Amino acid sequence: MNSREPQDMMRAVVYDDYGDADVLHLTNLPLPRRLPGQLLIEVEASSVNPIDYRIRSGEMKALLLGGFPRVPGYDVAGVVADCADDAPFSLGDRVIAFLDHARGGACADYAVCAIDVAAKIPESMSIEEAAAIPLAGTTALQSLRDHGKIAAGMHVLINGASGGVGMFAVQIAKAYGCHVDAVASGAHEAFCRSLGADHFYDYKKKDFTESRERWDLIFDAAGTSGYFESRDVLHPKGRYVSTEPDVKGMLMTLVTWPLSKSGTVMLAKPSGDDLRELITLYEQGKLMITIDSCFEMAQAAAAHRRVENGVDQGKVIVLNQRHATDESNQIG
Missing domain, CATH: 3.40.50.720 (NAD(P)-binding Rossmann-like Domain)
Incomplete structure (x- = not known):
């Protein structure tokens, strides 16, 4: 097994019940366990999509019953922290993934996903651009x-x-x-x-x-x-x-x-092949990625409000400032 052997706990943005963006708060959670056929990704950036605030507000609670606390987000960009020896990825590979968990899980230090919903990203692509792509x-x-x-x-x-x-x-x-x-x-x-x-x-x-x-x-x-x-x-x-x-x-x-x-x-289905097609379009100069704004993970609520109030152009990105000196649990 290839592994960076991260700590047992990680930071994550969570909500403990449905509500407006103020229900989001930063806490510590156990590191997710990588199961066979999965990758553990050290998250460097994620993004916020309308589905995130719709789920958080309870709009889809009839489909996603119970299960708190929840970590929002489906878009992940980062590096492989743990994978099987025979996986098509290696430790340290830069990857993006469209998380295949019904409730999300992206807005955290680490996330797990099936191998076939992730794709390697080229060095020419910034981490912010990568995080904007998946969903x-x-x-x-x-x-x-x-x-x-x-x-x-x-x-x-x-x-x-x-x-x-x-x-x-x-x-x-x-x-x-x-x-x-x-x-x-x-x-x-x-x-x-x-x-x-x-x-x-x-x-x-x-x-x-x-x-x-x-x-x-x-x-x-x-x-x-x-x-x-x-x-x-x-x-x-x-x-x-x-x-x-x-x-x-x-x-x-x-x-x-x-x-x-x-x-x-339609409801999009996570697919590594589709991510690779999008990356190919990017490398061919046929896909320009526009970033509306970037927030730190401790500002996740502000990022949600930005999307909920209507984004003019492009995507809202949440950057994982893991080594920032401000470890406050206050969400902006």
């Missing part, structure tokens, strides 16, 4: 490729194009050879065009569902449109994909399955 990048890729059946020449519309998932989606669609229309607020038009968008809709001035344009694929990364509002602007056999995991969305998926214009609510 948002995988969501965009699987939404377009697997659920949207994206192909070269398609006309694709991305709603919420300037956000964490949207910025990946615009660039992935362009990399697949599509014409891409972006929807966001007017202040973000230049940013969306820098991502490669061919046309821009300011949602405050024009509702794309009332456009004369027709799309082969509409990806609602913002969760603000709906299938039944969007189907009139889909081509025959067009597809609508959303990331809103609610009961209404699930019913929409079932109801529209037999229709020529289908609608799907």
Whole structure:
């Protein structure tokens, strides 16, 4: 076994019950145990996604019963601290992972995950960029490729194009050879065009569902449109994909399955292969990663509030300042 033999305890951001961002606090927890087929990762950075505050607030408690304290976060960037001798990773490898635990676990000194949900990251990629990729990048890729059946020449519309998932989606669609229309607020038009968008809709001035344009694929990364509002602007056999995991969305998926214009609510699945595809796009210069802001782990609550209040462009990163002198348990 390859191991750095870390201490038995680690720092982690936790919450002991559902609530607003103030329930987050820093504490010490036992180091997670690596099981066969898993990696132990020394976390250098993670990121905050909307799903994190939705779970923390109790919005999804019917699906994730009990089990406190919880460590939020699904995105991990760091180095391998422990792995089996025959693993495809080595001690000290720089890796990213989309954690395959239902309740998260990223906002801590260490995290464990299955070997097949992690990928090595190149030296050309910063730790902040790496931490931004897993959940948002995988969501965009699987939404377009697997659920949207994206192909070269398609006309694709991305709603919420300037956000964490949207910025990946615009660039992935362009990399697949599509014409891409972006929807966001007017202040973000230049940013969306820098991502490669061919046309821009300011949602405050024009509702794309009332456009004369027709799309082969509409990806609602913002969760603000709906299938039944969007189907009139889909081509025959067009597809609508959303990331809103609610009961209404699930019913929409079932109801529209037999229709020529289908609608799907997707939940991203952790995949090391998909992370490697995203990394390849980055190395080819086809994927630019934008960071909205960075917070230290002791400021996790502030990072959650930033995402909950609405991020203008890119991702919010939480850096693990393990050796910082301020060991206060106060979360900003």
